[in-house]
Amino acid sequence: MIQKPVELSHKPYYETQMGAAYLGNSLPLLKQLPNESVDLICTSPPFALVRKKEYGNVDAHEYVEWFKVFAREFYRILKPQGSLVIDIGGSWVKGYPVRSLYHFELVIELCKPQREGGIGFLLAQDLYWYNPAKLPTPAEWVTVRRERVKDAVNTVWWLSKDPHPKSNNKRVLRPYSEAMKNLLKNGYDAKMRPSGHDISTKFQKDRGGAIPPNIIADPASELGSFIGNAVLGSFNWVLENDLAQPVNVISASNTASNDYYQRRCKEFGIKPHPARFPQALPEFVINLCTEPGDLVVDPFAGSNMTGRVAETLQRQWLAFEIDENYLQASKFRFEPEAPLIVTPLMDLEKPAKQKALESAPVSTVDQPSKQKTEQNVMQQLNLFNQELTSMEEHKLRFTYGHQFEPEKFSLSEIVQLCQDCEPDRRQLQSQIAERFFSTHSSQNSNPTRAEENIRKLAMNCFLSLRAYQLVEKTNNDWSYQVTDLGKQILQQSDPQEALTIFARHILTNLTGMSLLKAIEAINARGDKPQLETIAYELQEMGYALSPNAIYTSTMRKWLELAGVFEREYEINWDVVSEILEIDKDYIDELYTLTPEQKYFLLAMIHLGIEDWTLSDKVVKYVTSVYKVRLTSKMRVQEIITPLTNVGLIDSKKSTDGRGAKSHYVKLTEKAKGELVSSLLASIAEITKLSETELNRTFEEVVADLNHPDKHVKGKALELLAIWMIRLTSLRFTQWRTRSYETGQGEVDVLAASDRFVYHRWQIQCKNTKKVDVEVLAKEIGMTFVTGADVVMIVTTGEFSRDAFQYAYRMMEVSRYYMVLIQREDIEAIKEDRTNIIQILDKRARRVFAKKELGLTQEEIDDIDAEEASLAFEDDVDTVVE
Incomplete structure (x- = not known):
């Protein structure tokens, strides 16, 4: 509430x-x-x-x-x-x-x-x-005598x-410039610049956007609705090359004459505020x-x-x-x-801290004892020895960490020693004592006691290694083996990556997140985090921890090496978020897949392949959209079979017997539950549509375009726009307008791609019987605001002949590319979603033939007819074989 x-x-x-x-x-x-x-x-x-x-x-x-x-x-x-x-x-x-x-x-x-x-x-x-819309005042000095420039x-x-x-300037990040995107993609030399600035490798990390300038951009400006967008023409070079730092100018006009506020004022005869x-x-x-x-x-x-x-x-x-x-x-x-x-x-508004806390695994270590919150611990009478027995719940234990500080050894060094001595615990403890603690008790006059102290230190170190799950007990107390975590750490050539893996383990599987919560609570109160105060805070969370225990200090030091702490007790929640991989793209989580397998799977996800579909069609989509060639040799053995083995797709041969070239494929329930749902969740977060709506099939959405309820039709038009983005493997950027709410029967959306030649798309969906040339001209005019290179117009009706001629003429003489999708195309997509690629490829070939080869429309039609006949013959051959 x-x-x-x-x-x-x-x-x-x-x-x-x-x-x-x-x-x-x-x-x-x-x-x-x-x-x-x-x-x-x-x-x-x-x-x-x-x-x-x-x-x-x-x-x-x-x-x-x-x-x-x-x-x-x-x-x-x-x-x-x-x-x-x-x-x-x-x-x-x-x-x-x-x-x-x-x-x-x-x-x-x-x-x-x-x-x-x-x-x-x-x-x-x-x-x-x-x-930018400010009047040129004072007029005498600006427009009459011309002695001054406009005060704007x-x-x-x-x-x-x-x-x-x-x-927190992360809440006002602006999109990266093309220069910064290229830098993130291609890298750069980390070195001292002539200006004296030391540009480190940290600039090569994608942090979701550029820190904005102190120029604040108007969402209605020609550069689009991004917080912190820079629009001062003469400053564009500076701002485009500002790789990571925000600037401090806000650009916005306040002269809108027909917005909702102005219209309502006019309707009620109220004078709107002039400034x-x-x-x-x-x-x-x-x-x-x-x-x-x-x-x-x-x-x-x-x-x-x-x-x-x-x-x-x-x-x-x-x-x-x-x-x-x-x-x-x-x-x-x-x-x-x-x-x-x-x-x-x-969710974008949530700081990294909140996202990290929400995404951390929920376990009992974060749940305080219920009875601990009561004033009096419940007691039970023992009838046999007449003593009172506490019924307080078993206390939680913080991860043991003693004589395991990173000052003594590096992570890879101690794990390597564990592997070298495996499985003999006595030998390992002896080596730890000799290498890291031999001088610890040199001041002790009693050699026997000094030796005993050193053995205890080595034992504590081993127990810490076990508590941190780098080693585990096998047959008895004196044998052990290195865990999978330890082996993974040893496989890392980059020490920092090894520390990141270890920190992720501490935060995910041990009590690391509880430690961060305790320190954050202390910081929020304005207190100074110290060993005792942290212990008391953890006690309040239900842990049995002595105020003098150094376990929290041990864990904090290992997390500090991974960048979790900027200063001694200041948590960098952005690093925590990165370590926990909260913002990781859903498809990249499948790190074991090859690039070809990923593209094949991604194509099936975007196309929503839930029924048996020939793999050839998916391959054509991959080739056209992602520009990746999947040869027939590698298709089954290197793509379909591995994806089937991991339970992400189902497959079967398309024909029985000899000569069958293709397989049928479809997504499994596991893929739909884990991957498709993740895609829809990410789209839902950006578009503000519900996952239930987004889960509707293409066919259901098209059917609702004829619904008598205007709201249902309008929602279907939105979902159609999203489906067109999914089918073309674009990324939703923003809604441009929502005109269906005014009864105009249209939805505009902006999208982007880093794989198509043209990377910025402007898509309009219209639920009208006829689309004439005026609509196309208006969309081309809007590109001066949106900066789009590709204009796609989808209609449930038809385009006029003049509209087609205008589109082809515009593509011949300008940089724009126009895609016109009408009713017959939508019906073809309903029959087979992969038809979207054939439709787009056909449009692209026509434009190339007219623009680059100078062919006439009749010549292009003849080529299309010949290709169609060849395609038919190929299909017949496949069936015969």
Whole structure:
């Protein structure tokens, strides 16, 4: 249940599940908020402009003192690690083409120490909002005298009370540039650059996206809806070559004239707010500085864009606005029919820590004893000896680790010694004592006692090796063998990879995740993790552990070598996530498969091969889509048989007797349960469609396109778009529009591929009888916004002759490639899903013949007819044999 934000004595003007908007002067409303109760204040106060605005603004010379009254309340209500983000536009000196310095004076006053009359904030960073649609003002100096350029940038001050406010730029990553993608794919030389920067091998690791700049992009801009997208034309080179670091400019227009908010204002005769917040700015800031459930406040709410974005991103919010007309209009943003504005991040919003904790195996070591939580331990009377026996449950045991610290030996060194001495435990302990502990008791005057101490140390080391499951007991206490884990570690040529494998084992099979939870809990309280405090925390979790036991220190040191700890007790949850392979692609988990086997299996998954299908058809798909040739010789022995043996596909010969060339194949229940479900889950997470919907067959989806219910038809059109993406092995990028909700019967989607020649696809599905040339022209026009190279239009009806001619002409004279799929094609795909590749290949050959060979349409038709006859003869030959 979501907890409501702080309730004030005033009655809310309106409220939602996550927040409330209040009418009135924000100053007395702010005074009602408790100390240190707010995570983020994100606002755009009235600017100190030369010309007065209808929403009220203060003269520049009075502005700083006016604002400081509010700032004192901001400082009081912010949590110690909270943030204050102010969008504040610059101004001009009246009558002169020179800039006012009031917004710089303001930040200086806000950051002065309180003892000097300031507020005491720290400047975390300066961000910049670039508004490409801003008017060229002041007109006298820009458009009349031409002495100045257009003022199109607002300064956004990010202030905090603490040098380390809560923030995580992984929540605002932007897609990698092509340069960075090439670097990740091809590698580079790790060396000192001429600039003096030491570029290490860490830059070659794919971390899911580039850290965004402090230029914040508008989802409605021509470069698409990615947080942190850079759109300043003159800065493109810098931003494209910015391999991993974000920059600090937000680009967004606030001049939309026909969005939902504007239309509703017009319908009700309410004047909309003239200086609305762009969605991109609060989206960027809220994602950067808060987590779901945090409280966001906008004391100068205006049209309440901040509240709308916060609601969508599952943050609590409060909005204060003094003008009732503006507040009344802001209610339109929360109507059921209103667009969400931004896509909720859902699981993408979860930090690495949360994903790691949720994905860690659940075992009894993480479950505290139920009776331990009770005040009094239950007692039972023993009738035989009249003693009280405790009924407290058996305590959990933390992994034993004594004299097993990495300072003594490397991981591969100690495991190699175990293998060399196998299976004699006495010999191993003797070797451990001699190599690693021989000088331990050199100061002891009693040789016998010194020798005994050394033997105990070696024994403790062996017991630790066994506890960490690197060795295991065999016939008796004095024989052992190296485990599969130990052998796997010895097979690694890279020591760091061996440590990663060991860390994964510790986190997955031992008590490593409990240790991280205990340390994280201590850090969250602001306490200092030490041996005793960690032990006490683990005791609260149900472990029987002495406060002086060094087992936790031993485990922490091994995890530290794998990068789990950045500093002594600071957990790097991103590394934990990587070690646990949480974000690993579902098909890559099948690490034992060859590339050819993977592509064959992946093709069957995307095509949804659940009924017996000739393997030849799957092979043609693999060749066309993945550009991988699977020869007939290797097909059965090297692909079909191994996949059958591991239980991922079923296979049988296509004909009995001699000469049969092909096999029938289909996915097994295991593959459908583990692999297809994983694919659908990943699509569901991105598209926000349910797995139940995505699990519907292609045939069921096409049938629903004729359903009398508009909503059912619209949902079927969405699912058809997703099916087209799956059938062509593309990757869903984003929805472009959802026009079916307005009754227009169309769905637009963007997709991408790194295997097709053209890597960015723009797909439109239309449920109409006829598609004419105007639709195609409109889609080509949209490519200037989407940056697509391929335009696919799918219709349940037909394309006009003019539409086909326009498509071929466009492909002849431009860089675009158009794919037109109509009713007869959909019927062919219903009969056999692999027909999608024949259809696409045929379209591609036609374009090549006309564009490169200069053939006429009649000549192309003759070639197609001849190919069709040859294909028929091949089929007949197969049957005869």
